[in-house]
Amino acid sequence: MSGHPPVPGQPALDAHLVVDRGGFRLDVRLAVAPGEVVAVVGPNGAGKTTALRALAGLLRLSAGHVWLAGRPLDEPATGVWVPPERRRVGVVFQDHLLFPHLSAVENVAFGPRCRGAGRREARRQAGEWLRRVGVAHLARYRPGQLSGGQAQRVALARALVGRPPLLLLDEPLAALDAGTRADTRAELNRHLSTHDGGTLLVTHDPLDALILADRLVVIEDGRVVQEGDAATITARPQADYVARLVGLNLYRGDADGRTVVLDNGFKLTVGDANHGRVFVAFRPSAVALHRYPPEGSPRNVWPTRIDGLHHHGDTLRVELGPPLPLSADVTPQAASQLRLAPGSQVWASVKAVEISAYPAGGD
Amino acid sequence: MSDPDGSAPARPSPRSRLPVLALVPALLGLAFLVLPLLGLVARTPWTTLPARLTEPGVLTALGLSLQTATVATVACLVLGVPLAWLLARTPFRGRRVVRALVTVPMVLPPVVGGVALLLVFGRRGVIGGWLDATFGVTIPFTPAAVVMAQSFVAMPFLVIAVEGALRGADTRYEEAAATLGAGRWTTFRRVTLPMVAPGVVAGAVLCWARALGEFGATITFAGNFPGRTQTMPLAVYLALETDLEAAIVLSLVLLLVSVAILASLRDRWLGGATTT
Numbered sequence: 001m002s003g004h005p006p007v008p009g010q011p012a013l014d015a016h017l018v019v020d021r022g023g024f025r026l027d028v029r030l031a032v033a034p035g036e037v038v039a040v041v042g043p044n045g046a047g048k049t050t051a052l053r054a055l056a057g058l059l060r061l062s063a064g065h066v067w068l069a070g071r072p073l074d075e076p077a078t079g080v081w082v083p084p085e086r087r088r089v090g091v092v093f094q095d096h097l098l099f100p101h102l103s104a105v106e107n108v109a110f111g112p113r114c115r116g117a118g119r120r121e122a123r124r125q126a127g128e129w130l131r132r133v134g135v136a137h138l139a140r141y142r143p144g145q146l147s148g149g150q151a152q153r154v155a156l157a158r159a160l161v162g163r164p165p166l167l168l169l170d171e172p173l174a175a176l177d178a179g180t181r182a183d184t185r186a187e188l189n190r191h192l193s194t195h196d197g198g199t200l201l202v203t204h205d206p207l208d209a210l211i212l213a214d215r216l217v218v219i220e221d222g223r224v225v226q227e228g229d230a231a232t233i234t235a236r237p238q239a240d241y242v243a244r245l246v247g248l249n250l251y252r253g254d255a256d257g258r259t260v261v262l263d264n265g266f267k268l269t270v271g272d273a274n275h276g277r278v279f280v281a282f283r284p285s286a287v288a289l290h291r292y293p294p295e296g297s298p299r300n301v302w303p304t305r306i307d308g309l310h311h312h313g314d315t316l317r318v319e320l321g322p323p324l325p326l327s328a329d330v331t332p333q334a335a336s337q338l339r340l341a342p343g344s345q346v347w348a349s350v351k352a353v354e355i356s357a358y359p360a361g362g363d
Numbered sequence: 364m365s366d367p368d369g370s371a372p373a374r375p376s377p378r379s380r381l382p383v384l385a386l387v388p389a390l391l392g393l394a395f396l397v398l399p400l401l402g403l404v405a406r407t408p409w410t411t412l413p414a415r416l417t418e419p420g421v422l423t424a425l426g427l428s429l430q431t432a433t434v435a436t437v438a439c440l441v442l443g444v445p446l447a448w449l450l451a452r453t454p455f456r457g458r459r460v461v462r463a464l465v466t467v468p469m470v471l472p473p474v475v476g477g478v479a480l481l482l483v484f485g486r487r488g489v490i491g492g493w494l495d496a497t498f499g500v501t502i503p504f505t506p507a508a509v510v511m512a513q514s515f516v517a518m519p520f521l522v523i524a525v526e527g528a529l530r531g532a533d534t535r536y537e538e539a540a541a542t543l544g545a546g547r548w549t550t551f552r553r554v555t556l557p558m559v560a561p562g563v564v565a566g567a568v569l570c571w572a573r574a575l576g577e578f579g580a581t582i583t584f585a586g587n588f589p590g591r592t593q594t595m596p597l598a599v600y601l602a603l604e605t606d607l608e609a610a611i612v613l614s615l616v617l618l619l620v621s622v623a624i625l626a627s628l629r630d631r632w633l634g635g636a637t638t639t
Contacts, residue, residue, distance in 0.1 A: 085546050099540075
């Protein structure tokens with residue numbers, strides 16, 4: 001049952017996942033410390049689920065290694081392979097995958113029973129975990145009778161009951177509707193913070209990742225494009241994907257001092273001097289819109305067209321078209337004064353100091 | 364009733380319109396299937412029925428039929444469910460050929476099955492000869508032979524039903540079980556099997572019904588000894604030559620059993636398999 005408790009200082013998980021699958025190659029390094037919550041974020045098809053399945057043992061590595069609590073689980077080079085049932089990795093699946101023919105308490109007791117606990121002991125443990133996640137009163141219900149949020153809690157209890165050194169969560173909130181989502185996220189956050197093993201969650205939603213995780217690993221096309229805590233990732237995103245979701249306008253280009261020629265040929269004057277390949281990022285709120293060419297001398301001014309308008313919190317988000325597609329935030333008052341409408345022509349300006357430029361990593 | 368422009372006259376929905384040319388054969392077909400059964404019921408000697416039913420020969424044949432069909436079904440479950448699992452879940456070379464072989468007894472005339480069984484398990488057969496020489500066991504013309512004949516013709520029904528259920532089952536639940544520490548056997552017993560239970564039950568009921576009605580292979584391989592190998596269908600056939608009324612009573616009993624099976628199967632299908 002035990003024998004490999006998480007040792008402080010030693011990573012719970014140390015993995016280099018290499019999986020080749022018909023033209024797609026996943027190659028990512030992941031480390032999770034005991035008690036740490038790491039989120040693997042990326043768009044659909046980036047390889048998130050493949051990584052999770054490899055860690056759970058549902059998929060074999062082509063190369064690399066998975067070490068859990070100092071013990072090798074999968075290492076093609078040495079021929080080590082531990083099947084999923086002997087890994088002690090708890091998994092919360094995207095659709096929960098609660099066994100439909102078993103009640104909630106039987107679902108949670110399933111793991112302890114498989115690992116040798118007697119019927120009474122397994123049910124006792126299951127009951128305790130159901131109480132911990134706040135659904136003790138639903139113990140006798142079948143999964144079909146539970147709401148999405150309730151099923152998620154039962155699935156969490158089922159994954160945690162054996163106190164695994166590693167907990168994996170596959171899109172833990174994707175199956176929930178918007179209403180229960182926020183509540184469940186807060187709830188999940190609370191449980192993850194008390195879990196003393198490592199936690200790795202994969203999600204396509206950066207918001208979930210930012211709230212739940214201590215550290216983010218952004219992957220695209222099977223590779224890590226950025227890694228760090230929430231502040232780093234949001235301040236200097238290295239992926240369009242993250243930038244879009246944290247609400248930044250992000251471009252790649254070549255810098256020569258404070259002038260950057262973007263990959264689409266558009267030229268911007270920026271706040272930071274660089275040379276070579278850079279990312280250029282600015283907030284939608286840094287963009288000013290004008291009906292006529294603005295007076296004064298902002299460095300970046302150009303005529304453009306409005307492609308779309310929609311509400312974004314208290315502000316109005318304006319999507320601008322060529323020559324530089326971007327998002328701009330304006331107040332509803334400004335929007336009505338400017339008589340903004342899709343298709344209308346406006347002038348856009350962005351102050352150079354509002355635009356940050358930073359070297360593009362691994363480009 | 365018709366559109367103002369008259370281009371699309373009102374008419375019943377297309378589904379309810381059946382050409383007379385098709386309606387006549389449809390009704391004839393229905394009558395052909397139902398009339399003989401009605402005839403059987405109509406000719407039933409209701410006054411002497413209780414006495415007939417309690418005749419020792421009838422009860423013996425009925426008892427033997429129910430017992431052998433049940434044992435055969437259990438045997439088919441023990442052998443057929445793993446076979447279905449093999450066909451549904453394990454990719455191997457020649458799987459299509461194996462699946463075809465499994466279904467052969469469904470289309471083979473049962474008499475041929477009986478002859479084949481006799482050739483292999485008969486006293487001079489490959490396996491039967493060895494059993495006789497080694498253990499002094501002879502199979503043909505015993506109740507065991509009845510069970511084997513029934514299993515031979517009925518098992519494909521079970522295998523096909525269970526394999527279909529297994530193919531339709533979501534294998535991700537098995538992965539979930541593995542991450543919870545369940546080995547393959549535990550996963551099969553506690554997750555896969557309960558989830559395909561409606562399919563297994565449907566298959567077992569079909570299998571049992573087929574075994575109950577088995578005639579050709581049984582009479583060839585097990586013979587027709589009252590009390591030992593004479594099952595209901597054999598008794599019906601025999602009675603037909605000597606005592607028509609007895610044959611009718613025996614047939615009625617089988618008909619009622621069959622209808623009961625059909626009713627139970629319908630509930631299973633509507634209540635279980637459709638929701639998985």
